[in-house]
Amino acid sequence: MNFFKCIFFPVFLLLSCLLLNTNVTGQVQERDMVWCNGTSQTSNGWDHFRLEMGFHGFQFDQLLDNQWPNAWGQGVLAGADYIDYRINLRSGSDVLGIGHGFGGIALRYAQHLNSDISAMVLSGVPNQGSFAIGQATLATPNGVSKVSEIIERIESVKLGDNCQDCNVTGLFKSWINTIEGGKDFIGDLSNDSDVILNINKPAYLPTIPYIVLYGTVEDFSLVRMLDTKFSIGDGTELVECQEERIREESKNIENLEIQRTIRNTNGFFANVLGFAGSLLSAGSGSPGAALSAISNYINQETNRIIQEIQAQQEIENELARMLRCQLANQLQEAEWMLMMLDGSFEVTEVFVDMTTQEDIDLCMLDCEMDFSNDPNSIHHCQNWCSQNLVIGEYVTTTVFVAELTNGLLAESEQKLPGSNMVAEIHLPNTNHFQMTSRTQEVLVDEFKDNIFSGALGAAFIVPTN
Numbered sequence: 001m002n003f004f005k006c007i008f009f010p011v012f013l014l015l016s017c018l019l020l021n022t023n024v025t026g027q028v029q030e031r032d033m034v035w036c037n038g039t040s041q042t043s044n045g046w047d048h049f050r051l052e053m054g055f056h057g058f059q060f061d062q063l064l065d066n067q068w069p070n071a072w073g074q075g076v077l078a079g080a081d082y083i084d085y086r087i088n089l090r091s092g093s094d095v096l097g098i099g100h101g102f103g104g105i106a107l108r109y110a111q112h113l114n115s116d117i118s119a120m121v122l123s124g125v126p127n128q129g130s131f132a133i134g135q136a137t138l139a140t141p142n143g144v145s146k147v148s149e150i151i152e153r154i155e156s157v158k159l160g161d162n163c164q165d166c167n168v169t170g171l172f173k174s175w176i177n178t179i180e181g182g183k184d185f186i187g188d189l190s191n192d193s194d195v196i197l198n199i200n201k202p203a204y205l206p207t208i209p210y211i212v213l214y215g216t217v218e219d220f221s222l223v224r225m226l227d228t229k230f231s232i233g234d235g236t237e238l239v240e241c242q243e244e245r246i247r248e249e250s251k252n253i254e255n256l257e258i259q260r261t262i263r264n265t266n267g268f269f270a271n272v273l274g275f276a277g278s279l280l281s282a283g284s285g286s287p288g289a290a291l292s293a294i295s296n297y298i299n300q301e302t303n304r305i306i307q308e309i310q311a312q313q314e315i316e317n318e319l320a321r322m323l324r325c326q327l328a329n330q331l332q333e334a335e336w337m338l339m340m341l342d343g344s345f346e347v348t349e350v351f352v353d354m355t356t357q358e359d360i361d362l363c364m365l366d367c368e369m370d371f372s373n374d375p376n377s378i379h380h381c382q383n384w385c386s387q388n389l390v391i392g393e394y395v396t397t398t399v400f401v402a403e404l405t406n407g408l409l410a411e412s413e414q415k416l417p418g419s420n421m422v423a424e425i426h427l428p429n430t431n432h433f434q435m436t437s438r439t440q441e442v443l444v445d446e447f448k449d450n451i452f453s454g455a456l457g458a459a460f461i462v463p464t465n
Contacts, residue, residue: 030061031462032092034083038101039072041178044433052438057464058452063090076188076195079106084113099125100436108199119459124435126409127416129191135339136176137183147176150335154328159397163325168239171226172332205418209459214414215430222336225407228433242326249319257316260420265323269329272298288330291342298334340405363389408432423456432436
């Protein structure tokens, strides 16, 4: 028996060592990464998305820790220093950086501090700064931000009514208050801040391979974006909440005047969109004139519907309250759209055709004399004069740019042209807060199938188990 024990133990020890060695040598090397969340005001962070990538078998080591948010309060440059510090502390190498919002700008600065950062993916990053964030953090001559002025108008429409049952305007106000509360560091992202102006100088453009992901939403809804921001649902709950309550409250109403008031209230934002679309497509003379006309239309329609609600004495108090809340919701959408439009124009040079009918008549006369023997001279001359007679000049003017947004950032604000850009990927129907979401299929698929797989280059490969 002792003989078998003596033989068994060395064999067991040898087999254990072999198995242990197999496990060690077969272990996949993790990719060092820094997942740079944006500030909580403008980002839901990468935490859930990181878990999703782990479920798909990707192996990585997150070098940032839970102290990363503490660096935000000191601004983008302090955030960049913290990224650099963590990489050095963890002896990171061949580090892949993933950034959203504020975190993406801090990552861009960190890339110039730490040579171990070898590639970046920038998703929903205000690479050119954010006009909307500027409007929420910079004071107007009245001493408050442009967005605060919008909130004051919304509150005046509610007439002190409690709209907590769906709380759309309350969530918007809460969101804006958090942005204003962090203006000392979130203001770094406004499009005319020193942080943004410096990072886009030629010397500070990325010197490593990078990918830009930009999102847009064709039929944008501020309420849907708030829905995803506050993780209430898939972007429809808040939209449907108030309409459903109004339907329930008014389903037994037969008065045609009251029914019309309900339709006008529910259709307020659609009417504003229709007016703005027709005005901009027809040309308005100048962006200032167009914005003024849209603003006046919003004011007139708001006042008209308020008067309708007040005039209907038969409207029961609860329904009147709901209609005022719904009007406040729709006014909120309209004012946000108007604010985003305010940043959607550019100074450009256009050719102004100054050809007159007299010029065309003289051209036709000269042409017909030159081809007097040609039976088709009139036809030929009409074609020639209409296509070749152009009298005009180039003038500098300001025009609207038909530009989609992700609700917080315009398409152009997210882009970052540069010699080291590997790919510029469009995420359709993706608002700003969905650009880190594990439930946004188009985002998950891009990372899983194209970026981490190496389809867009070895610099972005994350190994799988």
